[in-house]
Amino acid sequence: PESITVAELANRMAEKTSDLVKALFKMGSPSASTDLLDQDTAELLVTEFGHEIIRVSEGDVDIRHDEDIDDAEHLKPRAPVVTIMGHVDHGKTSLLDALRGANVVAGEAGGITQHIGAYQVKTPDGSQVTFLDTPGHEAFTEMRQRGANVTDIVILVVAADDGLKPQSIEAIAHAKAAGVPIIVAINKVDKEGANPQRVRERLLEHELVVEEMGGDVQNVEVSALKKTGLDKLLDAIAVQAEIMELKANPDRAAEGTVIEAKLDKGRGPVATILVRRGTLKVGDIFVCGAESGRVRALIDDQGKQIKSAGPSMPVEVLGLGGVPMAGDTLTVVENEARAREVATYRQEQATRKRTVQAPVSLEGMFEALA
Ligand code: GDP
Ligand code: MG
Numbered sequence: 001p002e003s004i005t006v007a008e009l010a011n012r013m014a015e016k017t018s019d020l021v022k023a024l025f026k027m028g029s030p031s032a033s034t035d036l037l038d039q040d041t042a043e044l045l046v047t048e049f050g051h052e053i054i055r056v057s058e059g060d061v062d063i064r065h066d067e068d069i070d071d072a073e074h075l076k077p078r079a080p081v082v083t084i085m086g087h088v089d090h091g092k093t094s095l096l097d098a099l100r101g102a103n104v105v106a107g108e109a110g111g112i113t114q115h116i117g118a119y120q121v122k123t124p125d126g127s128q129v130t131f132l133d134t135p136g137h138e139a140f141t142e143m144r145q146r147g148a149n150v151t152d153i154v155i156l157v158v159a160a161d162d163g164l165k166p167q168s169i170e171a172i173a174h175a176k177a178a179g180v181p182i183i184v185a186i187n188k189v190d191k192e193g194a195n196p197q198r199v200r201e202r203l204l205e206h207e208l209v210v211e212e213m214g215g216d217v218q219n220v221e222v223s224a225l226k227k228t229g230l231d232k233l234l235d236a237i238a239v240q241a242e243i244m245e246l247k248a249n250p251d252r253a254a255e256g257t258v259i260e261a262k263l264d265k266g267r268g269p270v271a272t273i274l275v276r277r278g279t280l281k282v283g284d285i286f287v288c289g290a291e292s293g294r295v296r297a298l299i300d301d302q303g304k305q306i307k308s309a310g311p312s313m314p315v316e317v318l319g320l321g322g323v324p325m326a327g328d329t330l331t332v333v334e335n336e337a338r339a340r341e342v343a344t345y346r347q348e349q350a351t352r353k354r355t356v357q358a359p360v361s362l363e364g365m366f367e368a369l370a
Helices: 006-013 017-026 039-050 063-068 092-101 136-145 168-178 197-206 230-244 336-356 362-369
Strands: 081-086 118-122 127-134 153-159 182-187 220-223 254-266 269-279 286-290 293-301 316-320 329-333
Touching: 017 039, 017 081, 017 092, 039 092, 081 092, 081 136, 081 168, 092 118, 092 153, 092 182, 092 230, 092 254, 118 230, 118 316, 127 230, 153 168, 153 230, 182 230, 182 254, 197 220, 197 329, 220 230, 286 336, 293 336
Parallel strands: 081 127, 081 153, 153 182, 182 220
Antiparallel strands: 118 127, 254 269, 254 329, 269 316, 286 293, 286 329, 293 316
16 A cells, blocks of 8 residues: 655645644654655544544544634533642542532432532532542543643642642642643631631742732632632632633534543443533444443433533433543544444554553653643
């Protein structure tokens, strides 16, 4: 079979060479414009760029660049996706619970909240916020390394009685490296010895200038224990989201990211998908990482069966052929043949990656991003 360079292929497809290079990078085969492509890769690229519905790598594109994927006129506002980070014992889990609890109407769904790895909360102004409920830096970094930048906003939890600690500073570095804005939740203000002002001052050393000091970083004093300041925090998130003008096209084939996945004894493989664009519907045929399937059921964060899920909604998906990995992309495709084709390709890519790539160290990542 004849081979072709990236630039030649781009030329034949009337696409930009840089777009092909980008696609190749996301497919795990970094190439220069002068590199020769093997037949498989070239064919895949052609299908990628030729098909309207699927582009395997689309889901790996940073969600904040939706304008590159959908026409501006099709974009509608979507809920922000928030990750809570901070030093151990500063109250991340308590805050997540408090925010969620504040929103669970007594009696609704029997008051049972189910853990699906993410949930939505209504802000006082009626808009929604999606929280990823795996707090911590590891999940955040791991997802990023896998090319899934799902977080729009980081809430940095700092205990007012303990102040900035190594993991607080690490969290700031992670958020900054990812280009994600930070809102500081100064927690435990109910405690004796709480000194929120000291926290605000220390933040300056890390180039986080709060509004009171003439900067643009929002900070909110909260107590996850006494459940105070929670509405203010939700307001702050809504304000930040408005500034960011987060949008997605709900009227297209869905794409999402796996937040978590497991093999359930009764239900088979189950994945929590954060829908990033489009609307995921029962009956949709999809590829999810190296697995394919058809949506048998969708279950929301309240445990209710739903028929469809739009952008920024977390939803449990049943009907997978196997268990995907966190960070994998779910892409809805037109038919089963296409689903199998893409799944096989991704499986091959995954094997190749494992054999070729050395694990990325955190240090290495920071150097690369510095
Ligand atoms: P995480 O490690 O960041 O997830 O922290 P946790 O949520 O597990 O909280 C650590 C400890 O701090 C627990 O004993 C919580 O009860 C306590 N805690 C969390 N938030 C508050 C708060 O607002 N006020 C007080 N007094 N204690 C808190
Ligand atoms: Mg915790």
